[in-house]
Amino acid sequence: MRQWLGLVARLVTGGVWIYAGAVKLPDPYASVQAVRAYELLPSSVAEAVGYLLPPLEIVVGLALVLGLLTRGAAVVSAVLFVVFIVGIASVWARGMEIDCGCFGGGGFDPDARSSYPWEIARDAALLLASCYLVWLRRSRLALDNLLFRRTTSPTGG
Amino acid sequence: MSDPTNPTNAGRPPKPTKSQKAQARAERAAELIRQQQAAERRRNMLVVASVVVAMVLIVGVLFFINASRDSVDDIDAAPAGKSEWGLTIGDADAPHDVIIYEDFLCPFCGQLERESSEDLNRLAEAGKVQVEYRPFNLLQADYSVAAANAFAEVLEKEGPEVAKKFHDLLFEDQPSESGEQPGNDWLLEKAVEAGADEATVKAGIEGGGQEDWVEGATRAAADAGVNSTPIILLDGKAYQEGRTIEEIADNLISELE
Secondary structure: OHHHHHHHHHHHHHHHHHHHHHHHOOOHHHHHHHHHOOOOOOHHHHHHHHHHHHHHHHHHHHHHHHOOOHHHHHHHHHHHHHHHHHHHHHHHHOOOOEEOOEOEOOEEOOOHHHHHHHHHHHHHHHHHHHHHHHHHOOOOOOHHHHHOOOOOOOOOO | OOOOOOOOOOOOOOOOOHHHHHHHHHHHHHHHHHHHHHHHHHHHHHHHHHHHHHHHHHHHHHHHHHHHHOOHHHOOOOOOOOOOOOEEEOOOOOOEEEEEEEOOOOHHHHHHHHHHHHHHHHHHHOOOEEEEEEEOOOOOOHHHHHHHHHHHHHHHHHHHHHHHHHHHHHHHOOOOOOOOOOOHHHHHHHHHHOOOOHHHHHHHHHHOOOHHHHHHHHHHHHHOOOOOOOEEEEOOEEOOOOOOHHHHHHHHHHHHO
């Protein structure tokens, strides 16, 4: 049962990552601007992060959906969510009004203040799902189960 | 181990008992399993390593494609003072030139103007920089068009000095992008405040007489690869040193001092 729940967690979290990455991938400039809008990173670092995030999100999402190195992918996923939550919380605390740029977009957004809580809640839920996958280790219908099938009896070390 | 070719049997260890034999068998079997497990671990590590390498490769390749597709680094704009769609201050022989692409409604443009305008005026007067402001319609808002239209009208009819004052006033009292934006009456008021003659510029501001200019400026900006604002070009290269607009403005000014 837990392993089926793990499958659901993988599909939901991975699906969100793939979508978020795919929406941002075609427009690297907007992606860089969205990172800049947080006003947390020096310009050149923001640029690198803006280029890096979309492909990273897609690969992490694919790994989760396929169940490929699930644990590792879930760790990366959890770390990213922590970073995003910190980022959104920090703009909120600084009273800035920006679109989180989570799914494309980014920059100034007059209605940002009302969306911060919901964005943080969403990321926190996905963070939980990622942590669950790290803890669970194995889930159903995962490529891991094919790749790392045991060929010996599980005795001893 | 004993040597079966030695007939004397000298030094031969005592014959293994049954239980010792069984133990040896079990050890051999355990050894075999250990070897298999070690092989499996090696295989698993190899799989993990190759999958990780493949993932890193995909991310890396996409990263570089992304970096090379980005357009800020290859903005190909007309040199400062050489565009039909701008307002230039300062001497052409100044050691540096700055071009600023902006939209009258864009909040970050307003912030940049408030942070940098005075210093740039001073530096331009001191002959340290030539600055060309290139307003255009990025945000596709009515106010963006109306303000750029009014700016072009004032520039044409009243010359660069009044137009610069008008430009500065529009950014000083910049309306919010989210709220309701003022119309042509307000723009005319600001133009007069900047020193324009009301009768001269009224028709052009209220009738949108310079909307072709706005379209031309917008097309020129798009052709140059400008797809956001504010874009600052220092000596022809995109300038974005700093985390915030404030920092970027400060850094720009200290480069020019």
